[in-house]
Amino acid sequence: MAVPVWFLTLPGVMTLDITGPAETLQLAGDAFSLRYIGPQESVPTSTGMTIGQLAPLPENLPDGSLLVVPGVADSSVAFDTPQAIAAQHWLMRLQPAIYARQITLVCICSGAILAARSGLLRGIHCTTHHEVIHRLKSAEPTAIIKENRIFVEDRGICTSAGITAGIDLALHLIHRLCGPQTALAVAREMVIWFRRSGDDPQLSPWLRYRNHLNPAIHRTQDLLIARPERDWSLEEIAGRVHVSARHLTRLFRQHLGISVRDYHEQLRLALARQRLQQGEGTEKAALAAGFSSSRQLRRALQRWQE
Template sequence: MAPKAHSVGVLVFDDMKMLDLSGPAEVFSEANRYGADYRLTVVSVSGKPVRTSIGLQVPVDTDADSAPAFETVLVPGGDLLPGRPVDPGLSAAAKRLADRAGRVASICTGAFILGAAGLLEGKRATTHWQHTTMLARSHPSMRVEPDAIYVKDGTTYTSAGVTAGIDLALALLEEDHGPDLTRNVARSLVVYMQRSGGQSQFSASLQGPAPRTPVLRLIQDMVQADPAADHSLDALAERVRVSPRHLTRMFRAELDTTPMKYVELIRFDMAKALLDAGHSATEAASKSGFPSYESLRRAFARHLGVSPTRYQHRFTTTRSGSRTATRTEPDTREGS
């Protein structure tokens, strides 16, 4: 029996990320080799070709007004989206396509287009880790999940940055055709069906902006200067000459966290930097103020969902991959 055709419309625009289009498109194209029947249509607002972030021109099949109804609509992102208002014509086109689609999905900063189109109001969503705070501020009713690789809320999907579009496309493929076909596609493309850990493991820091309050800035400086010292709530409060209760209120008011969680984040960021510099996990734990490797491992599990050793293997060098280049089928039970 021939597979049921599934129409996919991709809304493209100038300066869009090329991989946001090509990554999911390769997943669907590869799926067709294993028995699916995805039919991709490239749509722009005007019907004219667009130029991508790498300078290549992408031909377009139709304009948004003439486009048929699609079962799936994909909206890629672009580097310029978070820093300027979304073009009204682009958001309106996204709204028209989405209203007639079975499901709509954004890749990376494409979430800003869906947000401008009113398609994420009151919904859970994500975007590239660099822009989750801005997305949340721009759309207060949206519940942004900053660590998610992708988020499904009803028939609306959003994904993290760039390559997360491949993760999202695999998830859509599994919904349509089940895990066996999806596993074949993942193996063929040499990617994982589901990577372990969220996108925080790719971020530069978990601390966020430096505190504005002088007392909190002083605490940050003290912890960074001597992370292994006693930074308990009572000790910190005594050093800055406020009560523990008042210090806790200050952290809640400005940083929406507790003093102890903030101390752990500073130590955690220092441990990440030490691992990136080539220190062993045990050394990183000691130098960053964790009492043991086990306590560091638990912190990594909480924040990133991976162990310190696995984090280091992923981000210290690319050379380790050359030793296993002959392996073409990753273990799909565990993240890359």
């Protein structure tokens, strides 16, 4: 079942704050269902474009919804309009569902200021565009504001920095709700790569080392990710991606700074950790990930912890 996504659309909304996350989520296929709502049916955007046929603000949102609050071109005045005040009161009514994590709040850029004015960021780790950090602090003094962050997620409330960071946050949500393969496919379709906030854990090997545009390396990574447990030889991999083994080794060193073997081993370790987290024994997890024994798995873990 598709996740319903609601874009709260106000006059003066930043066009890319809507279209960036919307296009990103739309590329995830049927995983998300996008809806556009607001206090009035038609609004001008930051670029002069008009967005029309907006649905009225619903009384409630279904559980599991994503509620996106985009930023505006001038947050010093746009959040004081009658439409913004109406949206603020509507957000306040949704507070219990948001705090209960029945609804995921997603603030893009200065949209965090409207959320703060609605009482939704009390004691929450959050961020916004660097030029309006002071307005966010003023709107909610108890908020724990993280400067120089791309996006922050705390207790089901997501906030992001300026404009294009909304795309990064949308990819993060696709990763969390649909899995790394779908997020990676969307990122590649958009010809962008993953960035993480300073508060996020290090990206797993499924998503790391993809910030390049080399097709031979991408083909290699797709091949290994599809079957990380397989005992791939360098020559077979190179043949599958139509380059020489020597050239493939050079490409990995040049673009990723690691060898093909090391990249493959990191994928296997990630798979083994997943199995261990699911409660499997060490020996079984090791074999499922392609290691010859639990002893070989432990040695690999030690290598990457050093």
